[in-house]
Amino acid sequence: MLLSSTLAAAALAIVAQDQVVLRAAPRDSAQQQTMLSQGDSLEVRGEKMDFLQVYDHRRERSGYVRTSQVRQTTLSASEAPELLAVARFVRDTPGTEAMGIAFVAAYLKAAPATAIDAEPFDILGTLADRLARRASGASKAQEVLLSAQVDTARHYGIGFIDIERDGRVRLCYEGEAFRRVLALSKQDVQRAHAALAITRSDCIDPTLLPSKRQAVDQWRAEVLDRVDISKLPEYLKNRMHARRASVWASLAFHEAKQSTATVDGIATNTAAQRALDALASVNKAELSEDDQSAYAEAAIRTGAVRWGAQTGMRPVGRLTLRAAAGENGQTCLSVAATPAAASAQPLRCTYGVVWPQSLSVNPAGNIAALAVQPLDGWREMWVLRRNEAGWTVDVLPPSGNAPDLGYVEFAGWVPGGTQMLVAREVRQDGRMRRSFETVRLDSLLTDKKAEEPSSLSTFYRWQDAQWKKLTVSLR
Structure with a gap:
C-alpha cells in the first residue's frame, strides 16, 4: 500500500x-x-x-x-x-x-x-x-x-474502482487493506468482516467474460472457506452462510454451463448442493433486519440453481426430452413420444443452462414446464404446448423488467387443464418480491397471486408435492 x-x-x-x-x-x-x-x-x-x-x-x-x-x-x-x-x-x-x-x-x-x-x-x-x-x-x-x-x-x-451497472456508476473499495487483514489476523471476527467486504457481488464488474467471472467467483469461495465460523456471533455466522450460498450458486451456474448437454445420466452439481446447504444453515431466528436483503438475494441465487442438486428425472409420462450440443455452445432441445423413438421434434436452442431435472408434464400429456437459466441469478420457465402442428415453446420470465435477479418456477397443475401454479422471486429496483400465483395456460398471464401459499386457496390445495419439498421459496 x-x-x-x-x-x-x-x-x-x-x-x-x-x-x-x-x-x-x-x-x-x-x-x-x-x-x-x-x-x-x-x-x-x-x-x-x-x-x-x-x-x-x-x-x-x-x-x-x-x-x-x-x-x-x-x-x-x-x-x-x-x-x-x-x-x-x-x-x-x-x-x-x-x-x-x-x-x-x-x-x-x-x-x-x-x-x-x-x-x-x-x-x-x-x-x-x-x-x-x-x-x-x-x-x-x-x-x-x-x-x-x-x-x-x-x-x-x-484504491477505488468504478462499477457501472444499469446506467448507474457505483464506487467500490478495491480491498487491499482487507486482504492484509486476512493475511495477518488470527481473530475470526476480523477475518469474517474482511472476507465479507471483499466478496460482495455488487462490486464485480458486470462486463467480465464468463471465464474471468468464474475465476473471480472461485476466488471468492476460497476466501470465504478460509474463515472459521464456528465461534463467530450468530449474526455474523448468518452473513457468512448467506454470502457462501450466493457465491456457490454462481459457481453452480458456471459448472452447469461447462457440462455436456445431455438429459440422461445427469451429473451431480456439487456447487448447487453447497449453495443449498449454506442457505439452510442460516439461523432465521437470529437474522437481523439489516441482513434480510442479503439473505433474500442468497435465496434467489440459490433458488435459480437448486435443480442442479437433483440427479434424478421426475416421471414425465410419454413425453421424452432430448438435449444435444448446438452451434457456438448452445443447447438444442427436442421432444419425442417415447425414449426409443427414432425421430424427435426440434423445439428451441438456447445459450442458457437447461435443467432437465425440472421437467414436469400435466396429466393430459399436452403441456410441460421446464426450467432454463440464461444468466447467473436469472431463471426462466419454458412452457411446452402440444397442438395439431406439434410442440411449441413459450418463455415465462421472472418479471417483465430487464434481468437483474429472479426465478420463476412451476409449482403445480390445477385440475381442468386451464391453469398452473407458479412461484416467483425477483429483485426489482432494489426490493425483493416473492409471490405465489395461478397462471392461465393459454396466455401465461397471472390470474391471482398472493404473498403466501396459504392466502391463495387454489395454490394451497393443488401445489405439487415435489415442488413443496425442494423449493427454497417456502423458507
Whole structure:
C-alpha cells in the first residue's frame, strides 16, 4: 500500500474539517490559496498567532491554516498509540472516513514495524469501504464534499474502482487493506468482516467474460472457506452462510454451463448442493433486519440453481426430452413420444443452462414446464404446448423488467387443464418480491397471486408435492 510522501515530514498537520481554507497570510481576510479537505496532510513549517504555516505537498501550495482546524503530530513512535486510538474512535463514525484514513496512515508511519498487526488495516478497510458506499449514494448536496474526501483517500494510496451497472456508476473499495487483514489476523471476527467486504457481488464488474467471472467467483469461495465460523456471533455466522450460498450458486451456474448437454445420466452439481446447504444453515431466528436483503438475494441465487442438486428425472409420462450440443455452445432441445423413438421434434436452442431435472408434464400429456437459466441469478420457465402442428415453446420470465435477479418456477397443475401454479422471486429496483400465483395456460398471464401459499386457496390445495419439498421459496 502506498502512503503519501507528506508523512515523512518532521511535523504533520492533519486537516480535521471539510472545506478548510489555505490562506496566503495568517489572517481570515487574506487571499485564499486553495480549499483543503478533511484528511489532507500538511507539512508544518512554523506558527504565527493562532495560525500554522504549512506546505501542501499534494497541491504544491504553501500558506496558513487555523490551528483549531487541524490535528498535529510529529510521527514519533511514542505518538503511535494515540494516533491508533483516534483511528479507533472514528472507525464507526460516518462522515469522518477521510480523516480516519489519514490517522491510520500516520500510525503506520510512526509505529515500529514489529508493533503493526491486523487492526490498523481492519480500520483502514472499514473506513475506505464506508467512504465508497457513502460516495455511491451521495445526494447532489453531498457530492462535492464526498468527492473531495475520495480524492484525499486516493492520495494515501487507497484504491477505488468504478462499477457501472444499469446506467448507474457505483464506487467500490478495491480491498487491499482487507486482504492484509486476512493475511495477518488470527481473530475470526476480523477475518469474517474482511472476507465479507471483499466478496460482495455488487462490486464485480458486470462486463467480465464468463471465464474471468468464474475465476473471480472461485476466488471468492476460497476466501470465504478460509474463515472459521464456528465461534463467530450468530449474526455474523448468518452473513457468512448467506454470502457462501450466493457465491456457490454462481459457481453452480458456471459448472452447469461447462457440462455436456445431455438429459440422461445427469451429473451431480456439487456447487448447487453447497449453495443449498449454506442457505439452510442460516439461523432465521437470529437474522437481523439489516441482513434480510442479503439473505433474500442468497435465496434467489440459490433458488435459480437448486435443480442442479437433483440427479434424478421426475416421471414425465410419454413425453421424452432430448438435449444435444448446438452451434457456438448452445443447447438444442427436442421432444419425442417415447425414449426409443427414432425421430424427435426440434423445439428451441438456447445459450442458457437447461435443467432437465425440472421437467414436469400435466396429466393430459399436452403441456410441460421446464426450467432454463440464461444468466447467473436469472431463471426462466419454458412452457411446452402440444397442438395439431406439434410442440411449441413459450418463455415465462421472472418479471417483465430487464434481468437483474429472479426465478420463476412451476409449482403445480390445477385440475381442468386451464391453469398452473407458479412461484416467483425477483429483485426489482432494489426490493425483493416473492409471490405465489395461478397462471392461465393459454396466455401465461397471472390470474391471482398472493404473498403466501396459504392466502391463495387454489395454490394451497393443488401445489405439487415435489415442488413443496425442494423449493427454497417456502423458507
